[in-house]
Amino acid sequence: NAGxxxxxxxxxxxxxxxxxxxxxQDMNHNSMYWYRQDPGMGLRLIYYSASEGTTDKGEVPNGYxxxxxxxxxxSLRLESAAPSQTSVYFCASSAGQGIGNTIYFGEGxxxxxx
Amino acid sequence: GENVEQHPSxxxxxxxxxxxxxxxxxxxxxNYFPWYKQELGKRPQLIIDIRSNVGEKxxxxxxxxxxxxxxxFSLHITETQPEDxxxxxxxxxxxxxxxxxxxxxTTLQVKP
Numbered sequence: 001n002a003g004x005x006x007x008x009x010x011x012x013x014x015x016x017x018x019x020x021x022x023x024x025q026d027m028n029h030n031s032m033y034w035y036r037q038d039p040g041m042g043l044r045l046i047y048y049s050a051s052e053g054t055t056d057k058g059e060v061p062n063g064y065x066x067x068x069x070x071x072x073x074x075s076l077r078l079e080s081a082a083p084s085q086t087s088v089y090f091c092a093s094s095a096g097q098g099i100g101n102t103i104y105f106g107e108g109x110x111x112x113x114x
Numbered sequence: 115g116e117n118v119e120q121h122p123s124x125x126x127x128x129x130x131x132x133x134x135x136x137x138x139x140x141x142x143x144x145n146y147f148p149w150y151k152q153e154l155g156k157r158p159q160l161i162i163d164i165r166s167n168v169g170e171k172x173x174x175x176x177x178x179x180x181x182x183x184x185x186x187f188s189l190h191i192t193e194t195q196p197e198d199x200x201x202x203x204x205x206x207x208x209x210x211x212x213x214x215x216x217x218x219x220t221t222l223q224v225k226p
Contacts, residue, residue, distance in 0.1 A: 033212040042118075042203045042216025043158065050210070058213065059115075090157060097210045099146040099165060105157040 002026050004106035006091050012112045013081045021076040021109050023091030029104075031097040032074035033058075034066060036087040037108075043090060049074055050097045081113045116141040118206050120217025127194055128225050135220045137204035138186040144206040147180060147187045148214070152201045161202075162189070194224045 004025045013019055025032065030051045035043040035058075045058030047066040055066050063085060065077045074093075078085055089109045094101040117140040127133050139147075148163035164171045164178045164187065171178050175194075180187040191198055201221050205214040 031212060040219065042120075042205070042219055043214070044216065045213060048210070048212055059215070092212060094211055097212065099207070099209065099211050101211045102160065103148075103212050103214075105159075107157055 004091055004093055004104050006089070006106040006109050008109060009107065010110045012114060013078075014114060015082060017081050018077065018079050019081065019111075020078075021089055021091070021111075022073070023075065023106060024073045025091075025093040025104070026072065027093060027095070027104065028071070029093040029095050030071070031094045031101070032068065033092040033094075033103070034064075034074065034076045035090045035092065036060065036085075037090060038087050046076065046089075048097075078111075081111075083113045085111065086113045087111060116144075116206075116215045118204060118215045118217040120204050120220060122220060123218065124221045124223070126223045126225065129194060129196060131194055133189075133191045133194055133198070133222055133224075135189045135202055135204070135222075136186060137188070137206075137217050138184075139206040139215070140185070141206065141208060141215075142185060143208045144215075145209075146207045146211060147178070148205050149176075149178060149189050150203045150205065152203065152219075154201075158203065191222075194222075196224050196226050198222060199224045 049068040091106040145166035150158035
């Protein structure tokens with residue numbers, strides 16, 4: 001049982017390049033999330049998807065786009081990477097978006113923009 | 115905007131002692147307060163959570179207390195062990211479980 005799977009685990013990008021972080025969950029969850037974690041800080045929500053077909057901005061959405069491809073998959077795209085986007089990215093999912101649901105995190109993706 | 119302040123940023127205790135980490139939140143509508151443990155290079159791991167209709171919750175050596183009037187909540191770890199060493203994050207949200215505002219983290223070191 002894989003849970004939440006993120007790819008790639010490590011990536012180095014040049015400023016201005018684009019890339020997509022992939023996330024898939026096998027728990028039949030409705031809600032999915034993308035967070036970033038900068039060194040020495042807590043996680044910050046970038047975007048979330050309450051259910052298939054919907055996406056909403058979180059705390060720090062600028063510079064990112066997301067796609068809820070289907071119920072399993074939720075991708076995060078950087079169209080023109082900037083050094084400020086160097087961070088660890090965590091995807092997560094929960095059965096529902098209401099309080100009382102447990103959030104399951106992926107293992108993280110380390111992104112460096114040079 | 116919404117904010118969660120966490121103190122202290124670092125905490126060093128002897129094995130067997132207790133550790134207390136405190137958080138203050140700004141959004142009075144927050145109703146869910148989880149605590150996460152994160153080891154170096156790993157994903158956050160939920161260790162305990164509390165909802166706004168409860169004042170205290172305990173799970174073995176870990177307890178969380180909530181004071182809604184003062185808008186603060188605390189994590190208490192008793193009989194600390196070296197494997198408790200990690201970074202601990204508090205968080206708060208309302209309505210949407212994943213729409214969390216995190217504190218800045220506390221690095222806990224438990225010395226054998």
